Amino acid sequence: MALRRRTYSSGSDASDHFISINERPVDDISLEFFYRPHTITLLIVTISGLVYSAFTRDENESIQSNIQSGLLAMVFFFLIISVMAFPNGPFTRPHPAIWRIVFGLSILYMLLLLFILFQDYRTVRSMFEWFFPELKNFTIDMDKGEWGQKCDDLSFERLWQSIDFFCFAHFAGWAMKTLLVRHYGILWTISVMWEITEIAFSHLLPNFVECWWDAVILDVLLCNGLGIWAGMQFCHLMEMRYYNWESIKDIQTTTGKLKRAVLQFTPESWTAMRWLDPACTYMRFLAVSQLVIFWQLSELNTFFLKHIFEMPPSHPLVFMRIFLLGAMCAPTLRQYYSYVTDPRCKRVGTQCWVYGLCMCIETLICIKFGADIFQHTQIRNIIMWIFVQAFGSVLCVYICVTQHRWQRKRQVKMDDSIDDDSEVSTKVSPVIHKPPRKTVTLSTPENDEDSDDESEGPMKIPRKRKTIQLRRGTRIDQ
Template sequence: MISMCVFHMYKMAVTRRNHRRSASEISDHFRFINEQSVEDITLEFFYKPHTLTLLVAALVATVYFAFAKTSETDNDGNIRNGLCCVVFFFLLISLLAFPNGPFTRPHPAVWRVVFGVSVMYMLFLVFALFQNYDDIRKIMFWFFPDLEANQPLEKEYAVNCSDITFERFWSHLDWFAFSHFFGWIVKAMMIRHWGILWTLSLTWELTEFAFIHLLPNFAECWWDALLLDFLICNGLGICLGLYLCKKLEITSFHWDSIRDIRSTSGKLKRAVLQFTPASWTQVRWLDPQSSYMRVIAVYIMIFITQLVELNTFFMKHIFLFAPDHPLCILRIVLICLMVTPVLRQYYSYVTDPACKRVGTQLWVFTAVTIIESLICVKCGLDLFAQTIIRNVVLWLLAQMLLTLICLYGIVLQTRKAGKVDMDKSRYTKKWVENSYVEEVNGLSPGGGRAEPPSPHRYNTRRRGMAGGDPN
């Protein structure tokens, strides 16, 4: 958080020194990442707020459940019903008042509700931060009574590492391995940069090695960590995710209105495609003109990503719930939904000099990550008292050094690719200019006498010269 604030102040200072933008420009850029609007609305019914209709329906439902579902003996059920009604009205308010965020598919209302749930989760974390460990456990038991009866059993992976058989290797390809693989596909489609993704993969393996003494679940056999995790789950997930990104980048997105489609199958196909992106652009976290502050911003993103994943393992280890428990799955799904607009807002803030404010989703997500870490530290003091400081210091230094080396290599490669593209552009421009001059003089580019050029070709090249760079 402090690093983000320092980066934010530095960026504002550099931007003001280079170019002083008007307040309207700043406001337009902030609205672009925080309140994206829908263009070419055809079904207006689904994009009107319907505030009065929604209010009447909500009040009718509230009156019914308040009088029909209230019990004179079941106090816990009354409290649950009341909390559900509070959540219901809060999400209604978020549906009407919260910003859309940077996305409009499948519908802006979906992302307003996601933002509303993330705000509620942040408020719950703030409340939990002021409770002790036993009280937090009681709250968890109240919402999930099965946690009190079923104690999770940690699966041991670092057992008989010399016993390498196909049957044992196949037994490790369980539901968790598939979720690991699918998670890296999602990460690849969100970040869309091979260098950053492989840096994340490598630094996470270092993170697991550094925190083995606190999280026994991190202990793995060498072949499990190298082959199953790093190469198969991480590597194949990254390759497949980037392949899908490449296919989406070259896809031509043209959306017809569902009213203009005649067939029923076409209407159904268009309705299903509503859950796909409206467009897909290639991201450039690091370009040939990247400053050192851009590299620092990417480093901050890598560190926050490591912290979010560490929170997942520390929370399930400290508060004793299994990885496949609905509480853990719901949190992971919520984090994924939160990260989707957050990464877009952070990318716009990092790469666009005119964007001087972070988006609201990014602000809430940063607060959620830090409060989760504080809760883990406060409720796991006995666990963190066993920390080997040397391991943590070496982990921080190794992660910083390795990340900087990887990012430096990415910057060099990006600048080299940009220089090659610039040389190709200059060569093409020079060739086109020489061809134009020779054809005007009646000569072919090879030196011989050319045929009289057609008016269409002559005019096309002339318009290219008059308009500047023909490329």
Template sequence: MTKPDSKRSSVALVTGKPANAAEEQVNNGSSDPSVSSSPHHALTPATPTKHKSAKQVSRDNLSRRNTESEVFDDGTNTFFWRAHTVTVLFILTCVLVYVTLLEETPQDTTYNTKRGIVASILVFLCFGVTQAKDGPFTRPHPAYWRFWLCVSVVYELFLIFVLFQTVRDGRQFMKYIDPKLGVALPERDYGGNCLIYDPGNTTDPWHNIWDKMDGFVPAHFLGWYIKTLVIRDWWMCMIISVMFEFLEYSLEHQLPNFSECWWDHWIMDVLVCNGLGIYAGMKTLGWLSMKPYQWQGLWNIPTYKGKIKRMAFQFTPYSWVKFEWKPASNLRRWLAVLGIIFMFLLAELNTFYLKFVLWMPPEHYLVLLRLVFFVNVGGVAMREIYDFMDDPKFYRKLGQQAWLVAAITVTEFLIVVKYDPRTIMLPIPFFVTQCWFLGIVLILSWTLWRFFIRDITLRYKDARRRKQEVTGDCGRPHGNGGTATPSGRSKLNGISESLRHRKS
């Protein structure tokens, strides 16, 4: 959407330029290095020598928010950035008039019901794309992220509807989406023969490895590449990756799909697929953090190569913010990071349990659409969570997309609990319970030591040191009447220091 020219002054706060210079350096495109390569065009300000005060930090966060959320128009892409609310309303009205007056309604109740539900969803999406509140992302277009916000609302409403049905009606309702659904499917067991090299099979002794090399291998790699771009932290990604393998070990008595060979868990999943995906994601994050964010209008670029490059960069971030989670800095951030890890693991488990209780095969397109949905909404939700943690004074409430993602994850888990409580309540093996109990005790012990016992100890030591310093100062001998009389040399030094201070 087009923003007024008065808001362009926020760019000058970040770039250090006056407003007219910010207008000359157009904010809608990535300038080619041959066009603009001077270092003062960078959006990142110079690092100050002194520590920033609280007001300076909040002012920097406000400037960062403005440069990432506001979309500036230089006059060349006005049609592209405009919301087109009247145009969308006119087209929607024309479609409804056509359906009402010119189209004959079919005499099929099931078909009309489906079409009515789809039409209602489309009307809601049209309203949301044009009228909903913008999120933290603006590329490739703010309407793109408003669309996924509205899809989140529709998906949450669908989950609520399924949650309020009986188990039989909920599973049979899936037939309205795809007639092939609603039939119980056997789960595939990836365990069994775990020999990497099977000498008993003379035809193909490596058949166990080839059996595991299905379409889920590149899906694992691509999924963890995108998760790394969402989380933007190597340690958190590795912890989630390893923890999910422990969850598969712990829950393989509930879902046969979790039963895998040891080398499938730790070599193919953690090291190869997840590890390479995390490595590629971190390399991409490094490139995005070093990339110069200098934007220029498409029609202001003289060369065709520059125009094509500018169109490609439309799908890159408008500006870059490095996530510094710092979980051990305070108790609030530590609990928030634990909550993020927990929600990630719960969303991963919901993928397997939902298709199990709703009788959907792993290769069904609904499973793939759910993953595509979380890919698009996960990045926005994680950014809103980070902003809420990093500057709670400016971001006083949790973002709308983060709120919806949390509600969707919890609702999916409640559907699993309602539709198959017998599987969920299967007793966990005793040694697995011991391992999880030990892990929880270690986390709680470290939390108590780091944020309570350690702080109390440090405060006690600091108070004791100050008390000793005060006692030492009181015990020192003083001159006449306890008042120290400065010597002649100290007087001269003091006079010279005062003169030097006045001259400076």
């Protein structure tokens, strides 16, 4: 008889658990209008919009305007298909359509990276200049600041002058990262490791050259540290909340309806992430270490892309990429967390897969088009950086696991001591706190029937008083 291979059906527990992070359904729908497909209505509206734009738009403006309008129309209709066909992902707030659009944008970004990978540098640079004409007159040499100069001049005025818009952006970025990762050990490791990354690549990227007080005080302690602390405080606040969502139709007041509409943009529930467990396996140990290393690589791509294709730090294209990656990171980390910590989840989610591919393509683009820059690479610095990243990541995860195990043993000891104290109290309490028995009055229906001839009141049953005498020298715990 042939052996049958066991597979997961659509209703199995493993399949349901993967669906919950890849295409999570919406529970307790109160306003059904916003969750119905409306495909026919959408088709009519889109065709009407096409007819209007095709016959009212002036096509004689310029070739550049026509091509840009056509590309925008392609992106718009691709996002419409994304809303109708792509999975929800692990989130349903404020609406699943938002996260389908994010997934659609991530696919468009991946396709754009693939297209760029097969072009030459002059073509790619011309594309950017065609969309953003202001880049024609900009070179990376113009982006020169006072990095790493006068490091001995440390004063409060110097620190205050170094605080600018990018410091607040730095703080907000780390607060957002904290809301995604929710682990002190991993976040502090990424923060410290990034400063080591800047030192290792400072000979290739001039803006990585910093004074020691800029890296330690401004970056690690102030911007990163305060961002991590503020984010973790918000996480603890959200974990302690009780989520009982009320339908907006059941709210009578206008103020209550507006408040409920605003709360639609907050999470439906809040999961306390436990990346590291005292009994975690080596696979989770390596997966979390891999997360720390890949995070460094994703951050490094940001600066190399900006430097290779010569864009100012405040250019809209740089911020668009950062916001897109930030939106992609939210479902990506949630899917990766489920894959790492839950043995029932056998594969990563689609958003996590696409993000990983985008990160790898970005790295290939940096290596291909930055060949002139990497010719000046100091191999010793890169080898040391790889060693420090691997060793530091594994060491951080090991310390976190050891700390969790120590806390678990301490908690077990405290529970055992509490149990021992409760056993002693149960043994001692009957001896010391037991009051003497008194006369008990009983009244039963049978006695009432038989007591008509004898007495009208209830029968009293005297009981003997028990007294317990403790001899001198007798131990209580016996």
